[in-house]
Structures are given as structure tokens and as C-alpha cells.
Amino acid sequence: MTASWRENAILRAASFLTPAGQRAEWLEEWRAELWYVPRREAMRFCLGAFSDAWWLRRNGGPADKKPSNGLESPVRCLAILASLSALGILVAIGLAVPLKRAPLYSGMSGRDLADGCIAMLAFSSLLLPGTFAVWRSPANRQPTSWRSKLRLGLFLSLKVALVQPIMVCAMMFWFVIAPVVIFGPLAMSATMIAILRWVITDQQRRCPICLRLLTNPVRIGTPSQALLDWYGAESTCSRGHGLMHVSETTGSYSKKAQWLRLGESWSGLFSARQL
């Protein structure tokens, strides 16, 4: 059966999610399968291509070929956030000028910008309590020191503070285009939640001791063979502080990531920076 342009367009759009090296074969496979699908089911069949393409994007390439985004080091992460934050403030000030011309916002002053920041902080505070329970209780009896906990909390607080100007900038942007775009308020909320979600996710992916991003994810268990068993991924701290187990199942017993602290006896393995 010959596919219509609509189904072909869906497959073509989904193919952009796949890694470039596998795109041609992926597209060929889906087109071949589509040929056998009855016309009335073709649309629903093609929509499944997005799920498959996304799976291939996440699991298709080898882990060590993932590009580095420069956020591995906590200091560099804060520096990048500070730069973006400064840029956000400048853009927000720039956006305030056309916004003040609008009758609705004509009475807006610099104080309102500060109030906006405080409102953003309050908004963040509403969503962030969940992050304080980022990890399950450690898998072994080596407790994380209070210094590490303090550093972790401080790092999170700094990140939350530094994303505020970026969020205000996003808010101003959506205010400016609100008369043109109907879904402005919705997009504004989505942007803010996405930024806060990144803060939380980034925190979860860091070693609680040295705050560096965890590396070398390795798959544990095989989902194809496990019905009620555990499977997921294990990442390592490049300095050898420990391992993070992240379950792919969403049971109450395996919802959060679990940190396994490695003892001093493991330090020899990591001293040569083998990872």
C-alpha cells in the first residue's frame, strides 16, 4: 500500500529524533512496515514512530560519545549560570522598555522587576521541597558528612538563585508577546517549570561529595527479562566517591535514585583517572 504524504511527513518528522547515522535505515524500516498497514490504521501506526525514534535517540549511540556540555564541574556550572543570569537581567531590562509602552504595564518601575524576582523565588520555593528528598537513604552505612550536605544545599541554593533572573527574563518575554500569542501564560508557566526541573534533575545527577556530574552510565538488568525485578542504570563519580543507582521502574520501592558510597579502598581504582 502506498503511504500518503501525511504519513510520510510524520515519519520524516519523527526521523529527526533519531541519531543521524541511523536515520536512513530507521526511516527505511518504518516505511517498509507502513506499506503493510491498512490505510485506516496508518496514522495511528505512524504516531508510534515518535516513541521509537525517541528510544533510539536515548539508547542508540554509545554512552561515551555523548557530547560534553561543560557543566560537569560545579564551579563551571555556576559560572555559566551566572553568565546566563547576567544576560537575563540585561535582556529583561531591554524588554521592560517596550513593555512600559503598553497601557497595561505603563506604571511599571524597576522595583517591579525586583518584585518579579521575589515572586519567582516564591514560585520556586513552592516546587523545590521535593528536591530535599532527592535521594533515598544511602545503600550502605557510610553517612554523608555534614560538610558535604552543606555544600550540596549551598550549591542547590546558588543554582536556584541564579536561575531567577533567567526566569524573570522568560516571564518578560512572554509578557511582551502575550498580545500576539494566545498560549503565552501557559508557555510562561511551562518555561519556569522546565527551568526548575532542570535545576532538580541536574542536582540528582551530581555526586553528593564532590558535586561533579556523574559519568559512565551502565545498564543494570534487562527489562526484557524482568517483570517485577529491578533494572535501571548505574552512574559513577569520576573521582570514585560512589555509585548512583537510578531505577527505570516506577514502583514505590524504586522511585528515587540511590547513592552508594564507595569506601577508601576503592580510591586506587580511580586515582589514575581511568574513567
Added chain:
Amino acid sequence: MILQAIAAGHVYGYTVMEVTGLASGTIYPALRRMERDRLIRSQWERQSSADSALRPPRKYYKLTRAGDATLEASRKRYPLLAKLAPAEEVPEI
């Protein structure tokens, strides 16, 4: 379910979909995952065979030894699984 369907001779993605009743967005990633876990292996049909049948070549799936063992273990655990997919004549690849 998917292993059972392939073992029963439903060796293309779409027929696996039809037999199991699962959506394409579930079946194809699951097939890739099983292939990565070496439970199944895939092979493209020869272009000449497809040309003679006036259709595009398709990708066939076949159970590996590990896949057979896993399916056997699953059948022991869930005896009704064997009744899920009726056996079909496996085409020559």
C-alpha cells in the same frame, strides 16, 4: 508476549503488533531493546525477494538461543503465554 509471537512465526514488526494487540510505539522500541539484549536478532529481507513480490524489503526477527531460553522460562512461569499467539508458518528468509 513479543518473544512468544516471534517464536510462533510472526516475524515482522507489524504482525507482532497485530498478534499482541500492542501499539506500534510499544512494539518497535521493545523489539530494539530485545535485540540490544540479544534475545532476538534482525535481518533485512533480500532485495530480490522483495522485488519479485512487488513490495519493499522488510526486517525479519528471529529468536536467539538466549531468547529461546528466556521464552521457555516465561512459559514455565506463565503457562497461558503459549496460547497467546497461534503458530504460523515461518517464511524463508
